[in-house]
Amino acid sequence: MFDIVLPALHSFASFENVGFLVLGTVIGLVFGTIPGLGGATTLALVMPMTYGMEQTPAMILAGGLMGSVAMGGSITAVLINTPGSGPSAATCLDGYPLTQQGKAGMAIGALASSTAMGSVIGVFSVLLVLPVARQLVMMFGPPEFFLLALLGLTAISISSGGKLLCGLVVGAGGLVLSFIGEDAVSGGQRYTFGSDYLWDGLPLVPTLLGLFAISEMIDLSLKGGAVAKKTETTEFAGLWEGIRASFKHWPVVLRGSIIGTLEGSIPGVGGTAASFLAYSLTVQADKHPETFGKGRIEGVIAPEAAINAKEAACLIPTLTFGIPAGLEMAVFLGMLILHGIEPGPMLLIHHSETIYALVLALCFSCLIGAVLGCVCIKPLSLITKIDVHVLVPLILAISAAGTFSIRGEPLDILLAGVFGVVGYLLRRFEYPRLPLVLALVLGPVAERSYHQSMMISDGSWSVFVQHNTSLVLISLIVLAVVLPVWRSQSRRRKAAAEFA
Amino acid sequence: MTWLASAGADPYGVAVAGNSSIKNLTDMKALGRPVKMTSTGPGSTSYVVTHIVMDVLDIPMSSISGYRGSSEYVIGAMRGDGDGTIAVVPQLLKFHESGDLKTIALLAVTAAKSPFPGVPDATVLGKPDLAKLAIRRLIGAPPNLPDDVRRILEDSLMKAMTDPETVKILQAAGSDLVPEPGNKAAAYLNESIELYTRYQKYIQE
Incomplete structure (x- = not known):
């Protein structure tokens, strides 16, 4: 492996290339903080500027940008409950409560260190997997996608924070909402009520912005004050504690990174699923799942590790098969072609040095982004002290502009507003939001892959037990269902024994 | 068009x-x-x-x-x-x-x-x-375009598509151009429409 990586590493010995890496990282961080803008739009804006550049510097610039854009979005998720992109929404769940408790420093520290660790693990996995990417992609067909989505959906029960019935109601509602639009298999329209806007289903970014950012702005407007409670300090002694937390909870980082790598390498599930799946499996594996959503540091670490491992792993199907694993990768595919790099099975033979330089740029960008995030924490944290009368209109305007910029569709802003109200009502009446997000993200994957599996097998369920990958996933589903029940019963037995 | x-x-x-x-x-x-x-x-x-x-x-x-x-x-x-x-x-x-x-x-x-x-x-x-x-890459303009404007656009497009630098970039990207004028484009489209009309039952599905 080193004989391939070392020449690529040599690319970074040039002052010019390091400059492009830093430039890409800064652009990614800044644009990532704008809700809805995300990596795809940023890359599309930067792509024409790379036209006259050589292949390697152009790829290093793109790698720098793609590696840091997610972190920019996660910083705003932690500080003001406003995710820059879909995957960062999972970081809101525990990151924002930490900020409200005056622990923004700790949350950003954990975010930075888990980002760096996730990225290093992701890049290392990519370097290992790229030569055998074909086999990995071939291991996941429609039956495996269905089981993977089912594994994520089992988390609805445990992510309900002790309110199982509420969680199931919200989850079922989310599934119904996820079925809106064209049925990919039959071509029929469902729940569109004659509206062309709903043909493609509910767009995820406006929905998530509404559920998290706008609902929070409604809540803040009603309560007044600032994000961080005035009686508590938003100081940054917690920064090192946060950084150390990722090392202390290394199994959470590892699990998140593995999930991110897996979901990034297999096209069809989507990036948002990776962060929410990592979060929900961390909740499931924990001894006190009821404490999540109230400011657990592991709730920041798990999705961040997954997001950054996924960023690197998304390159696997994009480069080796030309399958973009998301919108950002679709734009990147265009950039590859612009620079005369044709994705496909022969890519690593013809352009190995450029491609490995790109992979390393992704990793270095995450590391630089993490350092910059920590260095800039003091000015960044001032946002949490801004009065809501200033903060709320600002965030709402930026969210609306970001939402509109994705598709140029005014109705997306309205949709974000509607989900803002839904999100607020869920919070107000103490219904969990995570089951809704899980169902919205995983529902379409589960439905589509189930129907495909049935078409492949002529209606036989045996298709779900034919491959080793399926059997491993079934075992994980059983474990995910049984483990929390077993834990809960054993806790009850212990409590009963203590009482007796 | x-x-x-x-x-x-x-x-x-x-x-x-x-x-x-x-x-x-x-x-x-x-x-x-x-x-x-x-x-x-x-x-x-x-x-x-x-x-x-x-x-x-x-x-x-x-x-x-x-x-x-x-x-x-x-x-x-x-x-x-x-x-x-x-x-x-x-x-x-x-x-x-x-x-x-x-x-x-x-x-x-x-x-x-x-x-x-x-x-x-x-x-x-x-x-x-x-x-x-076959998937055809046709270039069109709004209907009823004045003839002189159409001619200018058509000539410019042909010139751009036969430009050696354009050809070089596209070849590097693994794509070849076969530039043809507007009347050929219209003829190809009519051929496709005729074929698809014959099998419109699959489109209506």
Whole structure:
């Protein structure tokens, strides 16, 4: 492996290339903080500027940008409950409560260190997997996608924070909402009520912005004050504690990174699923799942590790098969072609040095982004002290502009507003939001892959037990269902024994 | 529309997984059951084209649909989700060369060099009409464009498409231009409309 990586590493010995890496990282961080803008739009804006550049510097610039854009979005998720992109929404769940408790420093520290660790693990996995990417992609067909989505959906029960019935109601509602639009298999329209806007289903970014950012702005407007409670300090002694937390909870980082790598390498599930799946499996594996959503540091670490491992792993199907694993990768595919790099099975033979330089740029960008995030924490944290009368209109305007910029569709802003109200009502009446997000993200994957599996097998369920990958996933589903029940019963037995 | 130019065309090909026991269209016909073809959903070009091709070739088929794009359904065929697939040549070529896919029919009339030597084309198959399904890159303008404006645009486009630098960039990206004027573009479109009209039942699905 080193004989391939070392020449690529040599690319970074040039002052010019390091400059492009830093430039890409800064652009990614800044644009990532704008809700809805995300990596795809940023890359599309930067792509024409790379036209006259050589292949390697152009790829290093793109790698720098793609590696840091997610972190920019996660910083705003932690500080003001406003995710820059879909995957960062999972970081809101525990990151924002930490900020409200005056622990923004700790949350950003954990975010930075888990980002760096996730990225290093992701890049290392990519370097290992790229030569055998074909086999990995071939291991996941429609039956495996269905089981993977089912594994994520089992988390609805445990992510309900002790309110199982509420969680199931919200989850079922989310599934119904996820079925809106064209049925990919039959071509029929469902729940569109004659509206062309709903043909493609509910767009995820406006929905998530509404559920998290706008609902929070409604809540803040009603309560007044600032994000961080005035009686508590938003100081940054917690920064090192946060950084150390990722090392202390290394199994959470590892699990998140593995999930991110897996979901990034297999096209069809989507990036948002990776962060929410990592979060929900961390909740499931924990001894006190009821404490999540109230400011657990592991709730920041798990999705961040997954997001950054996924960023690197998304390159696997994009480069080796030309399958973009998301919108950002679709734009990147265009950039590859612009620079005369044709994705496909022969890519690593013809352009190995450029491609490995790109992979390393992704990793270095995450590391630089993490350092910059920590260095800039003091000015960044001032946002949490801004009065809501200033903060709320600002965030709402930026969210609306970001939402509109994705598709140029005014109705997306309205949709974000509607989900803002839904999100607020869920919070107000103490219904969990995570089951809704899980169902919205995983529902379409589960439905589509189930129907495909049935078409492949002529209606036989045996298709779900034919491959080793399926059997491993079934075992994980059983474990995910049984483990929390077993834990809960054993806790009850212990409590009963203590009482007796 | 006022048609200004045609930049070229990508014909379709029929392919099966590299390790499939199907070697040609005769094997496909002899399966004794409908052939399972991967494609995107109803209403999509790939779905309609797949149905038209199999109808013309008289091979009964069922669709494994729901993939979110051509790359995904081509990988589906490589993985063995279905028996085969129909995709445009540039997409098939790289996997044909790597051995992941085996192209068994080229739906084009290949006058000179075929990208798949030894693979029967639309003429050999006796179905030259299938070549009309090719994805064409047509450039158009609003209807009733004044003649002088049309001529200026048409000339400029032809000049741009034959410019050596443009040709070089596209060749580096693995894409070839075959520039043709607006009247040819309109003729190609009419041919396609005529063919698709004959098989509109698949579009209406």
